[in-house]
Amino acid sequence: xxxxxxxLGLKLRNPLVASPGPMTxxxxxxxxxxxxxxGAVVLPSLFEEQIRAEAERDxxxxxxxxxxxxxxxxxxxxxxxxxxxxxxxLIERAAGSGVPVIASLNGSTTGxxxxxxxxxxxxxAAAIELNIYYLPQEMLTPARDAEQRxxxxxxxxxxxxxVPVAVKLTPYFSSFGExxxxxxxxxxxxxxxxxxxxxxxxxxxxxxVSTGFRLSSPAEATAARSWIARLRGxxxxxxxxxxxxxxxxxxxxxxxxxxxxxxxxxxxxRHGPAHAAVLLDGLxxxxxxxxxxxxxxxxxxxxxxxxxxxxxxxRSGYLSAVAQATRAYALR
Numbered sequence: 001x002x003x004x005x006x007x008l009g010l011k012l013r014n015p016l017v018a019s020p021g022p023m024t025x026x027x028x029x030x031x032x033x034x035x036x037x038x039g040a041v042v043l044p045s046l047f048e049e050q051i052r053a054e055a056e057r058d059x060x061x062x063x064x065x066x067x068x069x070x071x072x073x074x075x076x077x078x079x080x081x082x083x084x085x086x087x088x089x090l091i092e093r094a095a096g097s098g099v100p101v102i103a104s105l106n107g108s109t110t111g112x113x114x115x116x117x118x119x120x121x122x123x124x125a126a127a128i129e130l131n132i133y134y135l136p137q138e139m140l141t142p143a144r145d146a147e148q149r150x151x152x153x154x155x156x157x158x159x160x161x162x163v164p165v166a167v168k169l170t171p172y173f174s175s176f177g178e179x180x181x182x183x184x185x186x187x188x189x190x191x192x193x194x195x196x197x198x199x200x201x202x203x204x205x206x207x208x209v210s211t212g213f214r215l216s217s218p219a220e221a222t223a224a225r226s227w228i229a230r231l232r233g234x235x236x237x238x239x240x241x242x243x244x245x246x247x248x249x250x251x252x253x254x255x256x257x258x259x260x261x262x263x264x265x266x267x268x269x270r271h272g273p274a275h276a277a278v279l280l281d282g283l284x285x286x287x288x289x290x291x292x293x294x295x296x297x298x299x300x301x302x303x304x305x306x307x308x309x310x311x312x313x314x315r316s317g318y319l320s321a322v323a324q325a326t327r328a329y330a331l332r
Contacts (some may be wrong), residue, residue, distance in 0.1 A: 001284050001287055001288070001293065001294070002293060002294035002295065002296075003015065003039075003280070003283070003284070003294070003295055004294070004295070005039065005260060005261060005295050005296075006238070006260065007039075007040065007190065007238050007240065007260045007261040008102075008126075008127045008164035008166060008189045008190045008238050009164055009189065009238075010040065010100045010126055010127065010164070012039035012040055012099075012100065012261065013037075013039050013099075014037065014038075014039040014280060014283075014295075015039060015251070015255060015259070015260065015261045015262055015295055016037070016038050016039050016251065016261070016262055016264070016276060016279055016280055016283075017038060017039055017040045017041065017042060017102075017240070017261045017262065017263045017264075018030075018033045018038045018040075018041045018042065018263070018264065018265070018268060018273075018276065019042050019242055019263035019264060019265045020042050020043060020044045020045060020104055020131075020265065021044065021265035021268065021269060022044075022269070023265075023268055023269070023273055024041045024042060024043050024044060025043070025044045025090075026090070027090060027093040027094055027097075029273070030094045030097050030099075030101070031097050032273040033099075033268070033273045033276060034097040034098050034099045035273075036273045036274050036275075036276035036277045037276050037277050037280050038099060038276045039099060039100075039261065040099050040100040040101070040102060040126075040261070041094065041097070041099060041100075041101055041102065042102040042103075042104055042129055042263065043087065043090065043091065043094065043101065043102065043103050043104055043125075044087075044104065045104040045105060045106035045131050046087055046103070046104065046105055046106065046116060046120075047106045047107070048105075048106065048107030048108065048109065087103075087120075088119060088120070088122075088123040089123075091103055091120060091123040091124050091125050092123050092124050094124075095123075095124035095125075095126075100126035100127070101124065101125055101126055102125065102126060102127045102128070102129050102166075103117075103120035103121075103123075103125035103127075103128055103129070104128070104129045104130075104131055104168075105117060105120075105128060105129070105130055105131065105157070106131040106132075106133055107130075107132065107133075107153065108132060108133055108134040108135075108149070109149075109153075110149070110152045110153055110156055111156075114153065114156045114157045114160065115160060117157045117160055117161050117165075118160045118161055120161075121161045121162065121163045125163060126163060126164075127163050127164040127165065127166065127189070127190075128157060128161060128163060128164070128165045128166070129165075129166045129167075129168055129190075129192065130153060130154060130157060130165060130166065130167045130168065131168045131195060132149075132150055132153055132167065132168070132169075133195065133197070134146065134149060134150070135197075143173075143174055147173065147179055147182070150167065150169075150179070150183065151182060151183065151186050154167055154183060154186050154187065154188055155186060155187070158186075158187045164189035164190065165187070165188060165189050165190075166188065166189060166190030166191065166192055166237075166238070166240065167183050167188045167190070167191055167192065168192040168194075168195045168242070169183075169191060169192065169193060169194060169195060170194060170195045170197065171193070171194050171223055171224075171227065176227060177227075177230060177231070177234075180227075180231055180234075180235060180237075181234065181235060183237070184235040184236055184237045188237050189237055189238065190237050190238040190239070190240055190260075191231070191235065191237050191238070191239055191240070192240040192242050192263070193224040193227055193228055193239070193240070193241060193242060193243075194223065194224050194227075194242060194243055195242075196213070196216065196220075196242075196243060199211075199212060199213060199214055215265075215266035215269060215270060216243045216244050216245075216265075216266045217244060217246070217266075218244045218245070218246050218247075218250055219244065220243050220244040221241075221243055221244025221245070221250065221253070221254070222244075224241055224242065224243050224244070224254075225241065225253060225254055225257045226257070226313055228241055228254065228257045228258050228259050228303075229257040229258055229302060229303045229304045229313060230303075230304045230313060231258070232257070232258025232300045232303035232304070233258070233300070233303060238260040238261070239258060239259050239260050240259065240260060240261045240262075240263055241254040241257075241259040241261070241262045241263060242263040242264075245262055245263070245264040245266070245267055245279070246266075246267050246270075247279070247282055248278070248279050248280070248281065248282015248283040248284075248285065248286055249282065249286055250262075251279055251282070251283045252283055252286045252287075252298075255295060255298065255299050256298055256299075256300070256301050256302040257300070257302055257303060258299065258300035258302075258303040259299075260299070264279070267279065
């Protein structure tokens, strides 16, 4: 059974990728995931705010020691610290795990922090994933301005690295398809669908706003799967699925829609790193049942037809779903 695949131009042994989470935050965790069979790992994000805080701390330290004696800065401050991520040692250690290591940057503004992408590349990252977590605080921010920020950040990072760059996206654009095509034309090597925003909520008992993240479930996969099916063949960029992976059949469904790779964190946190082998075994068993010899034999088989919504993906599918629900739940 041939599970070989390609993502961002990288050759992977299979399409299962461990996405950012506690398990990809240590060299030991990455080693266990590699042993369980994942095709690649994405490290936890280096946040724009962390970079700024570290840069400010280093600047203060340099000023204090310069006041004491100038030569102290030689020993206490790395001259390249302003462009060197603290996680570089993890990237270096993880690069020896036997699977490609993708570094991640999380930010929402343009600026010098994107220079850290070059340091990640130099430390051994095979690619960079941009997790652009941007929620305009000003309610009258024009939609085009918000969209342009994604394009600008991508352009700045692409200008300083030679490794592939993927963009992790939210579905909350007025015209998601156009946004995906714009990023593709701007040079994105991959698109990751979808980012899951923090789930803030209101607690009526404590009268507080709670924050946190919930592990994803297979029910949340439909939006990502349908958009991957629409984008397959419409963009040059690789397509990565993220959210709602629990079984080998979930992996197969994403691949049928047209995903190049399928990412998971929640299922690995629920069941442990060995669950990667369970997912791959499930995918292999499904392929055997269906008579497929390799992933390439069925990838995109159920993608939308180029230039058309295709059955199930447009208004005809919507009308059919409404009719089906009406029959199923009609009062008797």
